[in-house]
Amino acid sequence: MLRTHTCGELNMQFVGRIVTLCGWIQRIREMGGMTFIDLRDRYGITQLVFNIQGQPDLFAKVKELGREFVISASGKVAERSSKNTKIPTGDIEILVDSLKILNTSKIPPFTIEDNTDGGEELRMKYRYLDLRRTVVRKNLELRHRMAILTRNYMNEQGFIEIETPVLIKSTPEGARDFVVPSRMNPGQFYALPQSPQTFKQLLMVAGFDRYFQIVKCFRDEDLRADRQPEFSQIDCEMSFVTQDDILATFEGLARYLFLEVKGLDPGEFPIIEYDSVMRDYGSDKPDIRFGMKLIELNETIKGKGFKVFDDAELVVGINAIGCAEYSRKQIDELTEWVKRPQVGASGLVYIRYGTDGTLKSSIDKFYSPDELKVLAGKFSVVPGDLMLIMAGKKEKTQTALGTLRIEMGKRLGLIDPTVFKPLWIVNFPLLEWDEVSKRFYAKHHPFTSPVPQDISLLDTNPGAIRANAYDLVINGVEIGGGSIRIHNCDLQKKMFQVLGFTDELAQEQFGFLMNAFEYGAPPHGGIAFGFDRWCTIFGGGESIRDFMAFPKNNSGRDVMIDTPSSISEEQLKELNIKLTS
């Protein structure tokens, strides 16, 4: 080894020892006849001291050094006179008597410190420099730890990790596929997996019983802060299980990760029905760290001549606690905020419960003070509160108010970032009707089984069928989801019919799975967790990008290696591809 120790391990116990450290120069400070260098490696930072007295040659060499030079320095460990309590090596320094420049460095385009001066795009371009920053490195260390712990837990539970192929056939899971042209089969394409869904089911048919994999998945979607074209899942499948078994097994995984990584016991995970979370929180991934539940008002509010409410499928409100003092301007701003397409509300009605006990609303024309009092009673408000009400189509209105609930929770400081509140959501609708194409789509994917009591509805009322599916949500983020699968060939065929597949199309796309089901498919089910998201939540980050070594930017580009990029005429020809523009 070129070094005797790392930059993170020396302390008072080493005083007097001769050591050699290697690393990058983070900072150089000159003071009188002394030069101080902060030397950094993956493990920490150690202060080097160069003294001009008696060491003119060494001192001359120090003058050549610059930020991010890679050096090796040897000398004696000494106690510092002014200690730095912020770092583990802060009690000591190295009195250097020999220095080697292992490599020079250009001046880096941004400072390699926790609070860097580099903008996002620049840091992405020089990601290898960004990764030198402790804050970024720590995220990847956390990711590594989560992966190791996951593998430990899964192994303990008898799961085996099996790799599934990356060049596969398109599986419809709601997103677009990335495709790869096949040179040897002109005009034909592979697809990159959106998930290993069908493979893990085939592994159950094969009798593997308990499978998992930390696996790359690819979805060609529009990007947002918590999306990347390639991302990782903890993908799992089990045979001979019910929904309860799966929830118990993976609540176990979550609890284990909470304990090991965050050092906290998250308590029992509530299991809540989809309909209830939509009714109470206006979201299928509710943040239950705070209350402010949605209050349905149909019965109390309708029939007083206010057309907007009378015509609405649902009238629903929240209590913005302590916001009665909101000015007209603030309420107007809030109204504009909810009318943006991202929220999609048609408007916002308010009832203000003044600290003097009076009720004042934007619908005073239609509701007498007594009627307002009855309404206020529904909210269990106290003087000083502000009721915010929306009306319209049921789900759309619930969702819009759910979005406002989160916003108000943030504005009012009701969300404690140190608290974790996981929950399971169950009994999702199996299908979603699409008005444009006039057909049903699988809300999860076409392999999800209906809850057993609802199977008969496939012929009569498919829209009412509940899925034997579940999501794990933590603090308003969907961490994972899965389902008990269909394992019966006839039921799977029926499902494809309901989804508008012709028998030929179903056979062409999923024949391999349905055929497999004819050879003794065990009852099975599984789940997949968004690994990057889970790391982000545990790391307290904003974007999954910060927890990936080499992420892509918002337009799906890797600006460091500059891709996607064009390929040569020759390659195109070989692949039998003609570009039209």
Ligand code: ASP
């Ligand atoms: N394959 C599903 C997904 O990626 C998860 C599952 O059903 O196991 O969402």
